[in-house]
Structure formats: C-alpha cells, structure tokens
Amino acid sequence: MKNNIRSFFWVTMIFALWQIVYLTKTFPEVLFPSPTSVITSLLDAILDGSMIQAIGYSLWVIFMGLFIGVFLAVSFSFLSIRWEVFESFIRTCISIAHPLPGIALLPLIILWIGTDSKAIIFIIVHSVLWPLALNLLTGFQAVPEIYIQVGRNIGLSRLKMMLHIYLPASLPFFISGLKISWARAWRALVSAEMIFGAAGGIGGIGWLIYKNRVFMDTAGLFASIIVIISIGIMVENLLFAFIEKKTLKKWGMHS
Amino acid sequence: MSPLLRVEHLYKSYFNNDEKKEIIHDLNLNVFEKEFICILGKSGCGKSTLLKTIGGFDTDYQGIIEENGLLITSPSIERVMIFQNTNQLLPWKSVLENIVFPLKAQYSHFKKEILQTIAKEYMSLVGMSAFADYYPYQLSGGMKQRTALARALALKPSILLMDEPFSSLDAMTRSSLQDLLTEIWQKVNSTILFVTHDIEEAMRLSTKIVVMDFAPNSVKGIIKNDLSFPRGDLNEQYIALNYAITQLLYK
Numbered sequence A: 001m002k003n004n005i006r007s008f009f010w011v012t013m014i015f016a017l018w019q020i021v022y023l024t025k026t027f028p029e030v031l032f033p034s035p036t037s038v039i040t041s042l043l044d045a046i047l048d049g050s051m052i053q054a055i056g057y058s059l060w061v062i063f064m065g066l067f068i069g070v071f072l073a074v075s076f077s078f079l080s081i082r083w084e085v086f087e088s089f090i091r092t093c094i095s096i097a098h099p100l101p102g103i104a105l106l107p108l109i110i111l112w113i114g115t116d117s118k119a120i121i122f123i124i125v126h127s128v129l130w131p132l133a134l135n136l137l138t139g140f141q142a143v144p145e146i147y148i149q150v151g152r153n154i155g156l157s158r159l160k161m162m163l164h165i166y167l168p169a170s171l172p173f174f175i176s177g178l179k180i181s182w183a184r185a186w187r188a189l190v191s192a193e194m195i196f197g198a199a200g201g202i203g204g205i206g207w208l209i210y211k212n213r214v215f216m217d218t219a220g221l222f223a224s225i226i227v228i229i230s231i232g233i234m235v236e237n238l239l240f241a242f243i244e245k246k247t248l249k250k251w252g253m254h255s
Numbered sequence B: 001m002s003p004l005l006r007v008e009h010l011y012k013s014y015f016n017n018d019e020k021k022e023i024i025h026d027l028n029l030n031v032f033e034k035e036f037i038c039i040l041g042k043s044g045c046g047k048s049t050l051l052k053t054i055g056g057f058d059t060d061y062q063g064i065i066e067e068n069g070l071l072i073t074s075p076s077i078e079r080v081m082i083f084q085n086t087n088q089l090l091p092w093k094s095v096l097e098n099i100v101f102p103l104k105a106q107y108s109h110f111k112k113e114i115l116q117t118i119a120k121e122y123m124s125l126v127g128m129s130a131f132a133d134y135y136p137y138q139l140s141g142g143m144k145q146r147t148a149l150a151r152a153l154a155l156k157p158s159i160l161l162m163d164e165p166f167s168s169l170d171a172m173t174r175s176s177l178q179d180l181l182t183e184i185w186q187k188v189n190s191t192i193l194f195v196t197h198d199i200e201e202a203m204r205l206s207t208k209i210v211v212m213d214f215a216p217n218s219v220k221g222i223i224k225n226d227l228s229f230p231r232g233d234l235n236e237q238y239i240a241l242n243y244a245i246t247q248l249l250y251k
Helices: A002-023 A035-047 A050-082 A084-097 A102-112 A117-141 A145-153 A158-169 A171-196 A205-214 A218-246 B047-055 B095-106 B112-125 B141-154 B171-188 B199-205 B236-250
Strands: B005-016 B019-031 B036-040 B062-067 B079-082 B159-163 B191-196 B208-212 B219-224
Touching: A002 A035, A035 A050, A035 A218, A050 A084, A050 A117, A050 A158, A050 A171, A050 A205, A050 A218, A084 A117, A102 A117, A102 A171, A117 A171, A145 A158, A145 B079, A158 A171, A158 B095, A171 A205, A171 A218, A205 A218, B005 B047, B019 B047, B019 B219, B036 B047, B036 B199, B047 B079, B047 B159, B047 B191, B079 B141, B095 B112, B095 B141, B112 B141, B112 B171, B141 B171, B171 B199, B191 B199, B199 B236, B208 B236, B219 B236
Parallel strands: B036 B191, B036 B208, B079 B159, B159 B191
Antiparallel strands: B005 B019, B005 B062, B208 B219
C-alpha cells in the first residue's frame, strides 16, 4: 500500500513536470501536447469506441497466441518427460529459437502467412513457446522425487501423473515462465501491429499508435502509449499477483 | 497358513562407478496377515532398500518377492508406502484433498461425496478432522505424518510399508504417533512392515523384529515380540527382550 502511494506520487510528479515543460512552450505543441489534451484525447477515443475496439482486438490476439503457446509448451514438456529423445530435440529447438526476436521473423512470416491476425498470432506463439517450454523443462526436473513416488504408489496413469503431479509441482516455474512469455508477447504484439496495420478494418493498439502518427495526432499517440503502459501494469502487477495469491501463496509454494 | 508376503533369497547391489556394492545378501522373510514387523538395523544397512524393493519401487534385484503368490513388479495400492520425509503430502492440496485424491484415482466411478466421507472417516481415525481445509505447509511434522497415514489407510492396502516415518519428529510427537499407530493397527487389523533404527520403537510397536546388518549378514535374526499391551513397562520381559535385541544387534 505504501509503495502504491509512493508510485502514485511519482506519477503525479511526472505529469506536473510535463505540464510545466508544456507551459514554457519550449517545444511546438504539435510535437509536445499538454497532459490535459492527452487525457481528453484518451477519453474521446474511449467514448467513441475506437480505443475499446483496439484494446479488445489486441487482447483477443494476444490471448489466442498465449493459449496456443501455452498448450504447445505444456505438450512439448510432457513429451520430453516421456521420451528423452524428444527432450534433446526440444532443447535444441529452444537454443535455436529462444534468442531470436519474433519481430526478426516478420518478413518471412509476411511471405508465408500474409499480414492478417494469423501472422501476429504466429509471432506471439513464438514469443511464448520457447521461454515457457524452457521453464517447464527446468520445473519438471525439479519436481521432488517423493511426489513422483507417491504418484506411482497410488497407480496414476502417465497422463494423470503429468496433470496432477508434474504440472502443479512445477507451478512456480510455470508462472515465472508465463511472466516472461507475457512480457515478450506484449512487446511483439505492439511492434507487429505497427508494421502490419489493420486487417479488414480492425486494428489493435499498435495500429492505433501508427495511425495517430500518420495523422500527426500527437495527443492520441500519447494516449495510446498510456493505454499500453496501463495494460502492461495491470497484467503484471494485478493479474499475475492475483494468480499467485490464489495458488502459490495459498499453498505455501512461494520460493 | 501361507504368508501374505514372501521374500526369498533376495540379493540387491548398487553400482557406483563400476564398483559393485552389495546391500542385501540372501535375505529371507515371511510376513503373515496382521503381523506388525519391525525391521531394525543400523543406518545404511539396507533396511530402506529392502522396503523399496518390496514396495515395487526398485525392481533391479535378484531373488523372489511375492505378495499372495504373485511377483511384485511395480508399486501398487496393495502396498502403500509412508516415507520418512514429512513433505510427502501434495502441497497444492488440502488435508482432505490429499486423502481424497488417491481414492479418486482408484475409484473414479465413485461419487465425490462418497470419497469425501471415506476420507473424513480416516481423518478422524488419525485425529486430523479439525484440519481438513489446512494446506500441508500449515501443518507440523507430526500432523503431516498423521495425514500421510490416513491417506495410506484409506486405500486399504494389504500391507502398510513405513520407512522410519517418525524419525524426523520430536520425542513427544513420536511417542504419541507410536501410540496412535498401535491403536490403529489393533482397530483396523492391518499388516505393517516398519523400518526403524530405534530399539525402543521396535519393541513398542512390533509383534516380530527382524534384526538387520550390513551385507553379507543381512538378517542377523528374527525375534518374536510378545510384550503385552499397553507397552512401555520396564518389566522383566521388556528387559529380556531388550537384551536379546542388543545382543543380536551389536554381536
């Protein structure tokens, strides 16, 4: 709570400084809008629905990508536990693909898939899959032997062993992997949208920034940036904190 | 009467950098129904290894281990193991869920309410009813072992395998859990194979004591324990039994 108050204080200070710099008229208004005009522009964009639509679109795309990425990462990790050969294969794939920024794949993806939301989802899956698979593999190896023995003793099938022992036992690794994945996916999404633009008339939040620049709507540009920051903070500080509170903290598994 | 569990000419070795270390040498053991057998011996003499092979966790041995005439090839709920490690409960499940989960794995066609009723019965048997919704990290070592005991008993195994389950607990908790185990063993007529390095524990719990030592003298002797319940009196029989065990152990 104390930290929240402090953060709020600093945010207010930044806005105040911004307003002061604006009032000195050092920079032309078209490049450096006032905080109030940014907030007005933000409210306008929210009220006319364009911002809501852009946020909704971006979140839909990112959750599709996250879902597919998580599914693949979990499946690959399960297969790696089952067959050592597969683990060496997937580890090789990780070392090749993990250091590669998704955005570097863009030209290739445009050629192969095109420029619609499928292409963006592809980049998000790429951003999510490798760090998450890496974390899950580490987590699975760290599962205490005793839980596995208990699982064997009560006659769990392989699948149940994965779902009911390996997965929950490595949850701390899963969640921290998901945090990394989210951060990478969110960055990749905004960048990709700015390059791809809108498909079929609907674009995401990255597209909104791009459009604002084209129309020299600097206030709108700032408004979009504020929205991107806010969503990032909400997911990282609220959503993940909530998930951890409902799982790791509740179970005393916090490392 | 044929034994419930039969171990015949059991040999077990570990290999460490191509060096063979024999752990168990020609061990023979019969376990009959309702027996409470304590396997007593020094640390590292192969007691836990024996229990693991009987449990089916380690099948890399020579010899015969049979349960009801059938070779043991894998772990099964017929032989549920309770470990020394107090962290054998699943931390993401409450006390009640920890007991229900193995039941659900076994009797998937049963209704959840029925399984919960069974679990609650065993929870009350071990005195954990008040802690149904607690998570393992909120429990003391003794409470965790009580829960592990309830989880094992609920599965109605034909043999309960206990690998020094109380050795990491403080003396008072250990003593109350020993009493609880005796009480449960008398009440539910279970067959128990209990590994310990504590002479008094073995004397207090068992009907038969298998004194083990390092290979090749794996079994030094098997002593019947006829002490009457409740146990703990320092009477003549107690002293005689204690003497007999010590003689075997340190001979």
